[in-house]
Amino acid sequence: MKQKWLSLGPAQQFIIKSVSCVVLWRLLYVFILKPITFPDKILTRLIGEGTIVVINLFSNSKLGKAYCMNGHSGEVVLVRNNHALLRIGDACNGLELMLIYLGVIALLPGNAKRKGIYISLGIVGLLIANMFRCAGLQYIYVYYPQLFETTHHYLFTLVMYVLIFVGWVMYINKVKQDAKG
Numbered sequence: 001m002k003q004k005w006l007s008l009g010p011a012q013q014f015i016i017k018s019v020s021c022v023v024l025w026r027l028l029y030v031f032i033l034k035p036i037t038f039p040d041k042i043l044t045r046l047i048g049e050g051t052i053v054v055i056n057l058f059s060n061s062k063l064g065k066a067y068c069m070n071g072h073s074g075e076v077v078l079v080r081n082n083h084a085l086l087r088i089g090d091a092c093n094g095l096e097l098m099l100i101y102l103g104v105i106a107l108l109p110g111n112a113k114r115k116g117i118y119i120s121l122g123i124v125g126l127l128i129a130n131m132f133r134c135a136g137l138q139y140i141y142v143y144y145p146q147l148f149e150t151t152h153h154y155l156f157t158l159v160m161y162v163l164i165f166v167g168w169v170m171y172i173n174k175v176k177q178d179a180k181g
Contacts, residue, residue: 017107025099037074040090047093048076050131055085055138078138086138094130094160098123101164108168110175118174122167129163 005013033039048068055066055078066080071087078085101122105115133156141148 014107018103021103021107025103037090040074040093040095043093043095044074044076044088044090046127047130047134048078048088050127051086051088051134051138052078054131054135055080058135078134086134086141088134092130092134094126097130097160097164098126101126101167104168105171108172108175110171114171114174114178118167118171122164125167126160126163129160133160 008016045068052066052068059066064081066078066085069077069079071077073089075087075089077087102119105119105122108115137148137152137156140151
């Protein structure tokens with residue numbers, strides 16, 4: 001069996017490892033983590049609280065401070081003056097995006113310390129980007145509601161994937177640079 005594995009090329013090994021990780025993750029998430037809302041509950045709340053910081057930082061202070069409250073079935077509701085500004089559900093907390101980013105770097109060649117640094121910084125960057133994404137969605141919902149669906153489902157999603165891709169490229173370039181000497 002080991003002989004067969006070693007006879008595979010690096011790309012084939014990467015694909016097999018990737019598919020195996022995705023299957024294991026989905027099983028773990030669907031059957032164990034999702035029923036207990038972990039880590040979704042924590043992550044959705046973190047994104048909500050961070051989005052509130054961004055909204056309050058950049059909005060007109062005369063409107064009053066926005067705050068975060070629990071909604072239905074795991075969602076977080078951003079509120080100002082007793083009006084809902086935005087609802088953030090577990091599907092929008094960025095967990096899947098962070099796992100995609102983390103998974104690829106974890107499976108690429110390189111030393112564990114460098115992987116840890118790139119994964120940590122990338123996850124923090126994606127969290128912050130998602131907070132700005134949600135704040136941007138709230139702004140678009142208020143001032144350009146006709147563009148909300150397009151920006152939510154396409155534009156801001158594309159931006160998040162571009163950030164992931166940039167993180168991968170930076171990691172790969174650093175590994176290549178180190179290999180050269």
